[in-house]
Amino acid sequence: MSTTKKIAGAALAAALGVTTLSACGGDAKDKPAGTSDAPKSKTVTLVSHDSFNVTEAVLKEFEQQSGYSVKVLKSGDAGAALNQEILTKGSPRGDVFFGVDNTLLSRALDNGIFTPYEAKGLADVKPEYVLDKEHRVTPIDSGDICVNYDKAYFADKKIAPPQTLDDLTKPEYKNLLVVENAATSSPGLGFMLASVGKYGEEGWKDYWSKLKANGVEVVDGWEQAYNERFSGSAGGKKAKGDRPLVVSYASSPPVEVLYGEPQPAEAPTGVATGTCFRQIEFAGLLKGAKNEEGGKALVDFLISKKFQEDMPLQMFVNPVTKDAALPELFTKHGVVVEKPENVTPETIAKNREQWVKAWTALVVK
Amino acid sequence: MAVPLVFFGLFFAYPVAAIVGRGLKTDTGWQFGRIGEVLSRPDIADVLWFTTWQALASTVLTLLIALPGAYVFARFEFPGKQLLRAVVTVPFVLPTVVVGTAFLALLGRGGLLDETAGVRLDTTVWAILLAHVFFNYAVIVRTVGGLWAQLDPRQEEAARVLGAGRFAAWRRVTLPALAPAVAAASLMVFLFTFSSFGVVLILGGPAYSTLEVEVYRQTAQLLDLSTAAVLTMVQFAAIGAILALHAWTVRRRETALRLVDPGRTAHRPRGWAQRTLLGGVLLTIGLLIVAPLAVLVERSFDTPGGYGIGFYRALQDAGAGGGTFLVPPLEAIWNSLQYALAATAIALVIGGLAAAALTRRGGRFVRGFDAMLMLPLGVSAVTVGFGFLITLDEPPLDLRTSWILVPLAQALVGVPFVVRTMLPVLRAVDGRLREAAAVLGASPLRAWREVDLPLVRRALLIAAGFAFAVSLGEFGATVFIARPDQPTLPVAVARLLGRAGELNYGQAMALSTILMLVCAVSLLVLERLRPDKTSGEF
Numbered sequence: 001m002s003t004t005k006k007i008a009g010a011a012l013a014a015a016l017g018v019t020t021l022s023a024c025g026g027d028a029k030d031k032p033a034g035t036s037d038a039p040k041s042k043t044v045t046l047v048s049h050d051s052f053n054v055t056e057a058v059l060k061e062f063e064q065q066s067g068y069s070v071k072v073l074k075s076g077d078a079g080a081a082l083n084q085e086i087l088t089k090g091s092p093r094g095d096v097f098f099g100v101d102n103t104l105l106s107r108a109l110d111n112g113i114f115t116p117y118e119a120k121g122l123a124d125v126k127p128e129y130v131l132d133k134e135h136r137v138t139p140i141d142s143g144d145i146c147v148n149y150d151k152a153y154f155a156d157k158k159i160a161p162p163q164t165l166d167d168l169t170k171p172e173y174k175n176l177l178v179v180e181n182a183a184t185s186s187p188g189l190g191f192m193l194a195s196v197g198k199y200g201e202e203g204w205k206d207y208w209s210k211l212k213a214n215g216v217e218v219v220d221g222w223e224q225a226y227n228e229r230f231s232g233s234a235g236g237k238k239a240k241g242d243r244p245l246v247v248s249y250a251s252s253p254p255v256e257v258l259y260g261e262p263q264p265a266e267a268p269t270g271v272a273t274g275t276c277f278r279q280i281e282f283a284g285l286l287k288g289a290k291n292e293e294g295g296k297a298l299v300d301f302l303i304s305k306k307f308q309e310d311m312p313l314q315m316f317v318n319p320v321t322k323d324a325a326l327p328e329l330f331t332k333h334g335v336v337v338e339k340p341e342n343v344t345p346e347t348i349a350k351n352r353e354q355w356v357k358a359w360t361a362l363v364v365k
Numbered sequence: 366m367a368v369p370l371v372f373f374g375l376f377f378a379y380p381v382a383a384i385v386g387r388g389l390k391t392d393t394g395w396q397f398g399r400i401g402e403v404l405s406r407p408d409i410a411d412v413l414w415f416t417t418w419q420a421l422a423s424t425v426l427t428l429l430i431a432l433p434g435a436y437v438f439a440r441f442e443f444p445g446k447q448l449l450r451a452v453v454t455v456p457f458v459l460p461t462v463v464v465g466t467a468f469l470a471l472l473g474r475g476g477l478l479d480e481t482a483g484v485r486l487d488t489t490v491w492a493i494l495l496a497h498v499f500f501n502y503a504v505i506v507r508t509v510g511g512l513w514a515q516l517d518p519r520q521e522e523a524a525r526v527l528g529a530g531r532f533a534a535w536r537r538v539t540l541p542a543l544a545p546a547v548a549a550a551s552l553m554v555f556l557f558t559f560s561s562f563g564v565v566l567i568l569g570g571p572a573y574s575t576l577e578v579e580v581y582r583q584t585a586q587l588l589d590l591s592t593a594a595v596l597t598m599v600q601f602a603a604i605g606a607i608l609a610l611h612a613w614t615v616r617r618r619e620t621a622l623r624l625v626d627p628g629r630t631a632h633r634p635r636g637w638a639q640r641t642l643l644g645g646v647l648l649t650i651g652l653l654i655v656a657p658l659a660v661l662v663e664r665s666f667d668t669p670g671g672y673g674i675g676f677y678r679a680l681q682d683a684g685a686g687g688g689t690f691l692v693p694p695l696e697a698i699w700n701s702l703q704y705a706l707a708a709t710a711i712a713l714v715i716g717g718l719a720a721a722a723l724t725r726r727g728g729r730f731v732r733g734f735d736a737m738l739m740l741p742l743g744v745s746a747v748t749v750g751f752g753f754l755i756t757l758d759e760p761p762l763d764l765r766t767s768w769i770l771v772p773l774a775q776a777l778v779g780v781p782f783v784v785r786t787m788l789p790v791l792r793a794v795d796g797r798l799r800e801a802a803a804v805l806g807a808s809p810l811r812a813w814r815e816v817d818l819p820l821v822r823r824a825l826l827i828a829a830g831f832a833f834a835v836s837l838g839e840f841g842a843t844v845f846i847a848r849p850d851q852p853t854l855p856v857a858v859a860r861l862l863g864r865a866g867e868l869n870y871g872q873a874m875a876l877s878t879i880l881m882l883v884c885a886v887s888l889l890v891l892e893r894l895r896p897d898k899t900s901g902e903f
Contacts (some may be wrong), residue, residue, distance in 0.1 A: 045766070050859075050860060050863070051863070071766075073766060076585065077585070079585055079586045080585035080586070080747070083584070083585055083586075083588045083751075084751065084754055086588060087387075087751060087754055087755050088754050088755065088758065088765075091758050091759075093754075093765050093766050094766075107588070181571040183571070183582060183586070184566070184571070184582060184586065218570070218571050219570060219571070220566045220567060220570065220571050221566070221567075222863070223862045223863060224465070224567060226865060227862060227870060228469055228473075233865060233870075234865075234866060234867030234870050234871075235862075235870040238664055238667065238870075239469065239470060239473075248865070252865045255864060255865040255866050256865050256866055256867075258866060259864070259865065259866020259867055259868040259869050260669075260866065260867050260868070261668060261669050261670075261675060261867045261868050261871065262669070262670075316864075353587060353589075360571075364571045364572055365572065
């Protein structure tokens with residue numbers, strides 16, 4: 001009996017030792033020294049999804065000017081990150097949440113996780129992106145989910161690459177397209193919504209029946225679709241992918257150039273501009289934020305020219321402010337999508353689950 | 366006993382109960398009606414059926430393929446044995462995204478099998494089953510083989526001298542001694558495959574879905590907590606049933622065994638039959654485990670300008686053309702090692718104490734505790750992660766943004782391995798040895814140190830190896846809580862694969878190769894740490 005106790009004691013000590021050690025290991029930003037007695041907290045925490053990125057120098061500049069140090073917390077993909085915020089409503093892990101998009105916006109607003117705040121500089125944001133008139137969320141970036149094509153394939157075969165959603169059902173593009181699962185992948189969902197936007201709440205299922213008859217392939221996530229199955233990407237070439245059409249982003253061609261080794265003079269892939277769904281991403285001040293002032297400053301920073309111009313090469317999305325200049329990489333290798341398909345956040349919120357179910361039954365099973 | 370109990374209560378039972386409770390309780394009270402509602406849905410019934418049968422099939426297939434391997438590793442001496450044992454454990458730590466890539470390269474369109482035999486296995490259930498064997502081979506080899514190597518072969522020889530045939534001797538002497546370990550290992554494989562997530566997603570395509578995939582979808586994507594709660598409870602029930610079955614088989618078979626130094630039981634293969642067996646096992650390992658790993662290594666060197674180390678060099682650079690990370694990807698190695706060491710330490714302490722308590726005492730309560738320790742293996746990471754969020758949110762336990770949460774979550778998965786690996790050995794220790802020591806005047810602590818410890822030291826190291834490997838490769842929980850400036854290797858690989866471009870893809874392959882190496886080297890070091898340098902394996 002006494003043995004067990006002794007061992008238990010030792011073990012507890014060891015476990016505590018581990019905890020203490022690791023506490024030392026964490027950096028000082030973790031423990032906002034003097035938060036309790038100081039009137040103003042010096043740390044402001046941004047909660048986001050895995051794709052958030054910013055150049056270190058840009059962030060440093062904000063820290064120096066505002067006097068806040070920024071802590072970034074990434075938590076899974078966009079859907080999972082938002083749902084975690086909804087669960088921790090009232091006792092959030094941070095001050096600002098970035099990364100709720102128009103497909104999830106209604107869920108966030110209905111759950112009331114944000115405090116309204118009209119950001120400084122909102123006047124510079126293109127008005128079509130300001131979807132919430134109460135300013136619970138502020139638009140930060142936009143990006144288009146579009147079908148990408150392998151330029152070499154279509155040049156070899158001497159066929160014109162498809163341009164519109166209708167094109168994709170034509171016989172010359174049979175067995176060429178790979179898409180993501182709308183139930184588990186955000187580009188997959190976006191592409192499904194593009195069809196809803198184009199053919200309406202009744203007609204989109206017909207469209208998918210035609211796509212299916214035309215040999216569309218469904219894989220689970222973007223990584224497999226793009227890196228394994230798509231013949232135009234670097235990964236897909238190695239994996240002997242044989243689908244020259246894939247659902248990806250309008251910014252994917254510039255990325256192929258940027259991360260080419262060596263960088264090619266022209267992007268190996270192109271964008272079918274008539275197949276796009278526009279995603280807009282928002283940020284908001286979290287209800288119950290410990291550092292509201294810092295949070296407001298952070299939201300202002302996210303639509304500042306500095307951050308907006310840094311964003312394209314960090315997250316491969318487009319700025320939402322009028323005067324932010326795009327990097328040359330985007331103007332040279334990217335495309336401008338004139339008329340993306342659109343579905344309102346309310347309609348999406350109301351029908352999302354039922355549409356995804358119908359889509360799964362129709363296309364996957 | 367108290368320490369593991371508190372640990373599991375606080376970091377497992379409480380968070381999971383809270384999230385399940387949140388799902389089933391609404392403003393109008395408990396919604397138990399949801400259970401029947403969800404279970405009667407035909408799509409959920411399909412998921413349940415597929416989850417169960419593929420797990421059973423995977424377990425049987427893994428046993429068939431890996432048991433000869435366990436025997437070979439336990440009884441034969443051959444050059445490179447230790448290295449190979451480390452290699453077969455490597456799949457265990459690899460992110461499923463990466464493994465999926467490797468398997469598709471072999472089994473998919475234009476893959477090796479397609480080009481040589483015209484057979485494509487991707488999006489068939491065979492790809493899933495083979496990938497499960499790939500992942501779980503080491504579980505059988507290490508847990509069953511670990512014990513097998515310590516069984517005294519002379520007992521079987523004695524039986525044969527007394528007139529038993531080769532098979533009868535094996536069946537009557539070795540099999541009963543081995544049964545608890547086989548049962549424990551199969552159970553682990555079953556749990557792993559029952560809660561399979563990434564493999565099914567990637568290799569099965571969207572047409573196949575397991576319970577775990579469904580829980581993830583309902584929780585993380587749809588925020589339908591009540592459906593997720595029902596499914597989590599179903600998973601609990603299934604695992605509970607398996608554990609009960611397992612406890613029953615183990616109790617019937619358990620006997621104190623004579624354990625000997627493994628160095629004395631292994632010998633060079635003799636004769637035609639033994640050499641063929643060894644060759645067959647090596648061939649299996651080569652095709653099933655080494656080949657997929659080799660594909661990844663090959664791709665990590667396959668730069669556009671021919672084979673070279675360009676992708677590895679790029680890993681040192683934080684801001685290569687935009688920068689996926691705030692730190693160079695190479696730093697992820699150090700982060701991973703730190704997390705894994707902390708997690709292993711916690712898992713060993715908690716698991717060791719639990720195993721010791723379980724050997725000493727009987728009774729229904731202890732058996733229940735035994736079962737509870739296994740539950741984390743069968744519960745989805747997203748359930749635990751979301752549970753953490755809503756329970757550990759108040760000081761002094763507001764750990765949601767703390768460093769320690771990663772190793773804590775990883776240790777949850779490591780503990781069952783520690784317990785499962787140590788229990789058979791601890792239980793097999795002959796109580797009379799301890800009594801003899803006590804009669805000779807040794808204190809209980811001394812008796813434990815002199816009698817139990819030397820016998821379990823090997824099991825302890827095997828357990829540490831597992832816990833370490835599991836932590837190194839853990840992705841599901843880590844991705845929710847790892848801080849952006851401290852990505853672990855699997856998290857870094859996933860982020861690189863999440864972007865277009867040659868350089869990102871190449872770096873992901875290079876980083877996966879490094880993850881393999883780190884794992885293999887760590888395991889080799891652990892085996893080297895074995896105190897008994899005189900044994901024949903060195």
